[in-house]
Amino acid sequence: MKRTKTVILLVVIVAVFVTALVYLWKKNSEDPIKYTTETPTEQTIVVKTVATGSIVPKEEVLIKPNISGVIEEIYIEAGEYVNSGDLIAKIRVIPNVSSLTSAKNNIATNQTALQTAKINLETQQATYDRQKALFEKGVISANEFEGIKNTYLQTKQSVEQAQINVNSARQNYDIIKTGTTSGMGNIAQTQIRATVSGMVLDVPVKEGNQVIEANNFNEGTSIASLADVKKMIFEGKVDESEIGKIKEGLPLEITIGAIEDTKFDAVLDYIAPKGVAENGAIQFPIKGSLKSIDSTFIRAGLSANASIILDKAEKVLAIKEALVQYDEKTKKPYVEVETGDQQFERRDVELGISDGIFVEIKKGVSKSDKIKVWNQVQGTPEFAEN
Numbered sequence: 001m002k003r004t005k006t007v008i009l010l011v012v013i014v015a016v017f018v019t020a021l022v023y024l025w026k027k028n029s030e031d032p033i034k035y036t037t038e039t040p041t042e043q044t045i046v047v048k049t050v051a052t053g054s055i056v057p058k059e060e061v062l063i064k065p066n067i068s069g070v071i072e073e074i075y076i077e078a079g080e081y082v083n084s085g086d087l088i089a090k091i092r093v094i095p096n097v098s099s100l101t102s103a104k105n106n107i108a109t110n111q112t113a114l115q116t117a118k119i120n121l122e123t124q125q126a127t128y129d130r131q132k133a134l135f136e137k138g139v140i141s142a143n144e145f146e147g148i149k150n151t152y153l154q155t156k157q158s159v160e161q162a163q164i165n166v167n168s169a170r171q172n173y174d175i176i177k178t179g180t181t182s183g184m185g186n187i188a189q190t191q192i193r194a195t196v197s198g199m200v201l202d203v204p205v206k207e208g209n210q211v212i213e214a215n216n217f218n219e220g221t222s223i224a225s226l227a228d229v230k231k232m233i234f235e236g237k238v239d240e241s242e243i244g245k246i247k248e249g250l251p252l253e254i255t256i257g258a259i260e261d262t263k264f265d266a267v268l269d270y271i272a273p274k275g276v277a278e279n280g281a282i283q284f285p286i287k288g289s290l291k292s293i294d295s296t297f298i299r300a301g302l303s304a305n306a307s308i309i310l311d312k313a314e315k316v317l318a319i320k321e322a323l324v325q326y327d328e329k330t331k332k333p334y335v336e337v338e339t340g341d342q343q344f345e346r347r348d349v350e351l352g353i354s355d356g357i358f359v360e361i362k363k364g365v366s367k368s369d370k371i372k373v374w375n376q377v378q379g380t381p382e383f384a385e386n
Helices: 002-029 095-134 142-177 379-386
Strands: 041-057 060-063 070-076 087-092 191-193 198-202 222-226 232-239 249-254 259-271 275-280 282-291 303-318 332-342 344-348 352-353 356-361
Touching: 002 303, 041 249, 041 282, 041 352, 041 356, 070 095, 232 259, 232 303, 249 282
Parallel strands: none
Antiparallel strands: 041 232, 041 303, 060 222, 070 087, 087 191, 198 222, 232 282, 249 259, 249 303, 259 282, 275 282, 303 356, 332 344, 352 356
């Protein structure tokens, strides 16, 4: 009896032990991670690089005086529109003493020459009248009279030239002294006029400021800057690591910090052939013309970012790039597609363009396939889904 009980007890113990081993083996054979899935979606994928810069006028014209002096009056303010030829400022000339003295002496010299020429003309006039009477009486020959006549006419021309020189010297004296003279009208140098039509961007001078004319040794003082604010461009810089990816003619999307929720279309017009060193990196200046901005006033100098669109695929089948795996040997991409409850099969895929978040799927999966989110952490599926 005791032997039978012992055998039964041993059988029960062995059965329990085997059952426990089978349970543990099945438990260990299960995947500890509960995988979630995602389905492909339709996306518009844009591959782009970003350049920082600012918005500036395409053409900015600096208005400078053609004579030195002091600003007497200013007729414009920044923000106003002006037309070509409009008066924008008036200058009061402060003459140079040395130039004024020289001009005054030049008047005196030319007046002396005029008086001398007039005296010569009187002498030649008397000689001409006398010889003419003798010629008419036949006392002198025609050749002799012709020589006297030519001398008289040359003397008369000398008087006329001397008078022109005196008038010119007086005009030069007036210009040096006052900046203008009689007969100059609207071209008086003391009146500064707009050379183009556009908006006044800046008036860097005030009444009473001294200004200098442009010459070979000085670029001159700017009285105002004008520009057509309907023709604006983006000026920025691109890092050398991105310069090989861009070319003229690529589309740009311009975003301006001061104008929210608005994008402006532009075209890349210019890429500098030479880079500049900034903060240890080589930057290449670029320019892009904004297309239509008639409905929006953009102030010159606003900071902006330009997204240079390198490639674009509209409404294509795409998945998150994090779902793609790569074969260790062939390095070819693939995904794992759900075939049953927590059962997946490998599918090789052909990828298109990627923006770093989504990647285009050309072949391998359909819109209804459920793709395994493979890089999850056990016990935290919520973290993996995020």
